[in-house]
Amino acid sequence: MNEDLAATLRTLQPAGARAGLYFVRVYAGDDGVSHIETIDPRQAEEKLPYLFRAKAVSVALLTFPAGMVWDWHHTHHGVRRLLVTLRGLCVTIVNDGCEPGRSYHPLMPGSVMLAEDFSGRGHRGHVFAESETIVFQVDLAG
Numbered sequence: 001m002n003e004d005l006a007a008t009l010r011t012l013q014p015a016g017a018r019a020g021l022y023f024v025r026v027y028a029g030d031d032g033v034s035h036i037e038t039i040d041p042r043q044a045e046e047k048l049p050y051l052f053r054a055k056a057v058s059v060a061l062l063t064f065p066a067g068m069v070w071d072w073h074h075t076h077h078g079v080r081r082l083l084v085t086l087r088g089l090c091v092t093i094v095n096d097g098c099e100p101g102r103s104y105h106p107l108m109p110g111s112v113m114l115a116e117d118f119s120g121r122g123h124r125g126h127v128f129a130e131s132e133t134i135v136f137q138v139d140l141a142g
Contacts, residue, residue, distance in 0.1 A: 023048070024105055024113040026075070026092060028120030034094040035120070036105045051114060054080065054140040062137055064090065067129045072122040080140040081115040083107075088133030095121045107133075 023039040025048070045052050057079070072095070075081055085107045092105050092113065107113060117123050127133045 021110045021112070024092070024107065024111055026094065026113060026115050026117045026123050028074075028117050033096050033120050034117045034123050035096055036092060036094050036103055036123075038105070048114065051080075051082075051140075056138050057141045058139045060137045062135045064088070064127045064133045064135065066127055066132050068125075068127040068133075070125040072124050074119065074122050075115040075117045078118050079142070082138040082140065083113040083115060084136040084138075085109055085111045085113075086134045086136055088127065088131045090125055090127045090133045092123055092125050094123045 021041050023041055023044050025037050025039060027035055027037075029035050039047050087109055090107050092107060094103050094117075096103050115123075
């Protein structure tokens with residue numbers, strides 16, 4: 001990822017974000033493509049009711065080193081996963097066909113990502129070189 005894009009991502013305030021908290025959902029659409037949507041936290045319970053009734057099956061505190069890159073993948077084993085960024089800056093990338101072919105979304109402290117991209121083209125991630133990222137992960141029961 002080039003440094004100009006990294007600088008731009010650091011300044012983004014995702015749509016619907018307020019007080020540093022926002023929801024990001026990575027999912028496979030009916031079109032067979034992976035998508036990213038930002039959900040206003042005030043509307044999260046209405047848009048994602050299953051999320052607020054789900055039970056955790058496992059939790060983990062993860063540290064990803066600066067510069068780490070995840071290649072294209074799907075959400076593991078069909079388990080919905082909540083990822084809460086506590087420190088650092090990383091980006092989630094989907095190959096959704098948008099110009100120039102991929103959509104990028106920054107994940108910074110206060111972001112809550114719901115990963116349920118089980119069958120789309122997949123998503124990937126990148127931790128910026130200047131800092132490690134710490135994430136609290138919660139796997140949800142089916």
